[in-house]
């Protein structure tokens with residue numbers, strides 16, 4: 515059993531030779547273009563000196579050096595040793611620290627999220643004259659307020675005991691981090707913030723700063739789809755084969771149109787989305803049994819036509835009076851009912867297959883779904899539970915649909 519679970523919680527970390535490799539410029543570009551949660555774009559950069567034209571000049575000189583405006587946290591951060599950080603980065607930091615420790619290295623956290631106010635303070639403390647030369651010189655080591663990666667909550671400064679920031683690059687921990695194109699950082703979702711050979715990235719190289727982007731962004735950067743591998747974000751999914759099957763069956767083109775290189779396997783399926791998947795799978799083969807139901811809450815849904823079709827087939831009467839609840843996540847119990855009706859699973863089987871569905875209004879449909887071999891429950895290998903209240907992810911739906919259709 516792996517001692518360390520990956521940032522996605524989906525198995526052992528990737529091996530060094532499986533990971534994609536990047537140039538230093540690509541590392542810089544990867545962070546800027548990463549899809550990261552809990553961030554809001556920075557519309558207006560903060561005031562710095564109190565003189566708008568000096569501030570503008572500082573930003574211009576900074577941008578010419580490669581500094582990029584950074585978004586700010588949109589919600590809560592989590593504190594680690596007193597340093598606020600994005601919650602997803604906290605998990606990955608603990609994994610990185612644990613992996614370093616297993617390899618015999620101690621990593622110390624020295625900074626994470628930094629506010630605009632703090633960055634203004636850091637810059638002004640050192641900027642004693644506002645000539646272009648003075649500004650240019652200071653921006654070699656201090657970011658323009660609004661342009662520090664620390665503002666995002668995804669950047670950290672680290673050291674090893676006995677090493678200052680400036681000598682961290684000579685430490686054994688640093689050698690461990692950077693070996694094989696930063697394999698030990700990348701496998702926990704971390705990349706160098708300002709690596710040694712990037713052409714235009716803002717400050718001079720900083721060996722001690724890392725940014726968290728997560729495994730999906732690492733796998734997805736520069737990804738090119740192939741016939742066996744349609745998506746970059748399902749690499750660790752146990753349902754990858756089912757997801758590929760969905761592509762082949764024409765049931766999905768991914769979750770990020772127009773790019774279409776991600777499937778979002780862990781996203782929950784809504785009732786509206788399920789209507790669309792069923793329409794794609796069965797729209798040509800199911801006969802209509804009546805007029806579509808007019809639901810009060812589907813007019814504005816992008817899935818209005820799919821939902822109308824679904825009601826005309828008799829598969830759904832909605833979620834209550836005049837409603838379909840298109841944005842509600844589908845539960846596993848509801849999914850059983852939808853699939854049993856859509857695929858006419860008539861055989862109710864020998865009886866009680868699961869111990870946790872006795873109180874479910876969907877028990878009969880769950881029995882039929884299991885008898886048809888579409889589900890073996892939610893707790894393999896024991897497989898005596900169905901988890902009817904659990905919600906359905908997109909990757910789980912891929913497996914349900916594949917077993918229903920094949």
Ligand SMILES: [Zn+2]
Nearest residue numbers: 664670671723
């Ligand atoms: Zn830093």
